[in-house]
Amino acid sequence: MPDKEDPPAPRPRRVAHPLARFLIRRLLLAVLMAWGITLVTFVLTNLVPGDPVAANLGQRALGDPAIVAQWRAEHGLDKPLWQQYLIHLQGLVQGDLGTSQQSHRPVAQDLAEYVPATLELAGAAILVSLVLGVAFGVVAALRRDRLPDHALRVLSLVGISVPTFWLALVAFYVFFYRLQLTPGSGRVDAALGSAPPVTGLQTVDALLAGRWDIFSSAAGHLVTPALVLALYTIGLLTRFTRSAVLEVLGQDYVRAARAKGLPGRTILFRYVLRSALVPIITVAGLAFGSLLSGTVLVEAIFAWPGIGQYAYKSATTLDLPAVMGVGLVVGVVYLVINLIVDVLYGVIDPRVRLQ
Amino acid sequence: MTRDPLARRGLLRRLPEAWRQPLAVVGAVLAVAWIVVALAAPVLAPHDPLAQDLPRLAAPGPGHWFGTDQLGRDILSRVLHGARVSIPLTLLLVTLSVLIGGLLGACAGYFGRWVDETIMRVADLVFAFPTVILAMVVAAALGASLGNAVLAVLVVAWPAYARVTRGLVLGIREREFVLSGRLLGFSVWRSLRVDVLPNVTGPVLVLATLDIGTALLLLSGLSFLGLGAKPPSPEWGAMVASGVEVFDSWWVATFPGLAILTVVLAFNFLGDTLRDALDPRTARAIKERAL
């Protein structure tokens, strides 16, 4: 006897459509945010108390009002602020981030040179953090209130409490200067030459070119700064994974899975981690932001030629166009990361993907 | 008019249990010790932190237990005096971000509509920047000084409180005891102050405790980058930076770094224990919104 009380099951929906709509909405939001970032950097640039004319013209030229006026007109400084912003925005759209006062080169060109090194460092660090942080968090949750849990709690709290710049210095001193276990500063042993640039990531390029000597040198240079950088995010992800896993472990569907007599391994990987992954990737996205912050402090110590070091040099010499360029690029990278996180939601969770 | 009976007592009732945890005890002892150091540094310090009258770069030993720096200053005395620079500034910083962020978040949650939209979009915007980079941009734009560094950290720190407070206020606003107050004709401000405030203080205090560490790390990081405290000042981040130049004299950078680590650790131990003492729902709200 067929049951009339339940409504018929809905027809399966087309998969692509709702996800596309979801993504378009997120993309529009990201564009809006990117525009906000340009506004912030512009406003900050104009907050600067120093006169940009004085910073850019020599003593002699400054004495001549005609030259000063001409320079101001040339750089659009005689126009009202909102017009200056529009010109600035127009330049940005065309990839013009201004000229660095330090290197006297276009900021965009400088950044293109430094970004790959930072992506390699931060990418390695986020990979390490995800693997270790999630593993530690799962262990802590499964051994809740027992020794491994307590130990990992202390470890992760220490991880988020260590000043990154100090840890970088200590690691450099101990592992390179004292023990000579790791290669020193830079990305690769200069004597080896370099692999033809494809991705800009030394390790990947070396592998693509089949140069094992370059790869192992690049990987060796990468290990210490990446681990130093990762310590904070490992701590963060450990704490967060632990609570996410504990929360999922208390869910009905996990109890139902145990009632089915599935092996513990299957329940952990298929039932628990899949759900816990949703909050974990959210935090991982945020953690990537703190990694980018950390690069500023770590790259300076390891002489890693990335945007962190570029930002550090620019900030200490008050090279504003360069600092703003870094802010802009990093803000946009962060937006892209958030967009990726949103896409991952759709991949992991069918409730986002369908309907 | 009844007040939510669980809101405050929940935390207080669970406190005694929290104190029995070794982590909380270690955290509390460390924190109190550092506050005592900050208060009593002139008495405790064996030397003048600015006097350059000792042998240069002397290794730790009798008379100068933490060694001396490249200008012949006693590092122990500088570390002790550094507590007078960093700890009050960090506490001020966190207090200000709690007040500013909390007020903005409460307004967003309470009034909703465009007030909410405006405040929260700005908060999102700040969140879109990695903290050190934004703080660095702000500090660079304002000019390098300790005061500007504090301002820069403030700019990146308030949104966390705005988010948490907004979430908590949204949850409380619709609850019976607030609505009944409104029905009795109490003003908006009265209901914010009398009904809402007591219910958000617990969670915000926990968040603030955890944030003391973050704020100190950020502040000393800016000084390390040369965007905060200026040279003679015994600020810990700046001291680590000066140790970079002479890194084979390991003691110059090691001790100020340890000072930062122990202060941050103390407040993280405390905050983490306090968070566990909160009810799980609020604790989760803090974690999710504050990262």
Place this chain on the structure above:
Amino acid sequence: MTLEISGLKVSIGGKEILRGVDLGLAAGRVHGLAGESGSGKTMTGLAVLGLLPHGARASGTVRLGERDLLALPAKELNRVRGGEVAMVFQDPATSLHPMLTIGRQLTEHMRHHLRLGRTEAKERAVELLGKVRIPGPAQAYGRFPHQFSGGMRQRIAIAIALACSPKVLIADEPTTALDVTVQAGVLRLLRGLCDELGLAVLLVTHDLGVMSAVADEVSVMKDGLVVESGPRGRVLREPAHAYTRSLLGSLPGAGTAEPGGPGDPGGPGAGPAPEGER
């Protein structure tokens, strides 16, 4: 008796939650377990399968054939779970994993317990979905839980429970979270499966109306103890215990609780649950 619980005690953090529960389940019979919220019905069900919450201790015996489930090593207990004793939970909105397809959740324990291949498992799954009257079972196989209504989800949960042909089914308030209109259908399904497959069913409910509609035996719990037990007709018509009388008295249409026949859920059981338990 297929499953015999005797002297079952459970405590969590020093608090005694079950204080010596005795229950017997027989093949082809539905044993109703009634009692107000918090009386320990769910804990009884969970204790049988060793699924008690973090920090709980259980003592007594739960006899399944020759074995005592409470004393079974973890590995063997895992074979019993799902394979010989299965469970259906209260809320189908939370007891199915939201990110796994129905097919996945139906077949994985079949493949594990019965060592079926992928295609055999799928065939059996589709057959089971038909048996619990899911329309379009072949299409339903690839869908996710959120694409089904509450009543449908509970039927799916029942199909999952039956997948490995267990001897005992523990249904913990299977209709409490459902709309009144679909409750009857799910109960009728359970009763039919019990008769058809010779299952021993423990039907937990705090709704005596549901009980009167489908149970053969009825036990009543209060504060972690079974206070009354016996054939449905006797317990519901001539309750010996004052507590049972007061439970019956709190039913809508009190006093006139005439138990209907097993296939007749149109009695008081179709009425709304007297109290929401969640």
